[in-house]
């Protein structure tokens with residue numbers, strides 16, 4: 001159990017549960033695959049969201065802000081994680097949400113509200129301009145966290161994910177990519193002999209690479225490989241083939257995945273193995289980045305886990 005102490009308030013994150021789970025997958029190719037189960041560290045602030053928020057929260061609290069504002073969609077893990085973390089720290093939170101308000105609210109937003117988050121809905125066209133939203137809604141003592149935790153502090157938090165593993169053993173680190181904040185941190189924390197592979201959850205997000213590199217140390221830039229062909233039609237798109245894979249993967253490995261990020265990640269890992277992308281003897285660390293909020297796109301009980 002690690003206890004992070006921010007001034008007087010304490011958040012407990014159970015890193016005892018952040019276990020490394022070997023997969024059956026890869027045995028045939030003589031490739032070792034270990035999954036870092038960040039999905040298990042906290043029931044709500046699960047996975048990479050906690051790590052990305054750490055240093056923003058610390059900065060806001062240390063500087064005496066009493067309110068935190070951030071951005072996200074109706075199914076955003078980041079929104080719920082921020083709401084929950086602020087609730088635990090007794091800080092007011094405000095979420096600027098993309099799109100019109102729909103009734104009922106998504107389960108994700110209901111959960112954020114249950115942690116006391118105030119929601120403000122922004123039309124899709126206005127949402128594109130975060131600078132204007134920030135300027136129009138800035139009040140004293142309100143600290144802004146960028147969408148998805150994207151930024152230097154977010155990457156610094158994500159880098160600390162690697163402190164929990166025997167890092168030198170691995171030849172490759174592979175993770176899902178949304179805003180690119182997490183993988184920028186992984187890249188910064190990686191060792192010279194390692195390759196870092198990112199599976200983009202979006203279709204044709206070609207600015208992603210420069211966004212990642214702008215948060216990472218130059219000496220690591222050559223080690224990044226971004227793969228753009230595992231989006232299954234686009235962000236949060238989930239054709240039956242993907243949902244079948246999620247069920248199959250659960251049956252074989254007992255690992256739950258979400259339809260936005262980690263299902264596409266593990267599908268890519270399996271596909272790369274089948275294509276002999278890795279060499280026998282390679283040892284791969286797969287980051288299970290947590291957050292099953294994306295499965296709220298489906299009716300309840302659609303998945304076997």
Ligand SMILES: *Cc1c(COP(=O)(O)O)cnc(C)c1O
Pocket residue numbers: 047048049077078148176177178179180181182183258261262289290291292
């Ligand atoms: C947010 C999220 C990601 C993407 O992280 P970025 O830092 O935005 O790239 C990946 N996996 C899960 C489960 C997430 O919730």
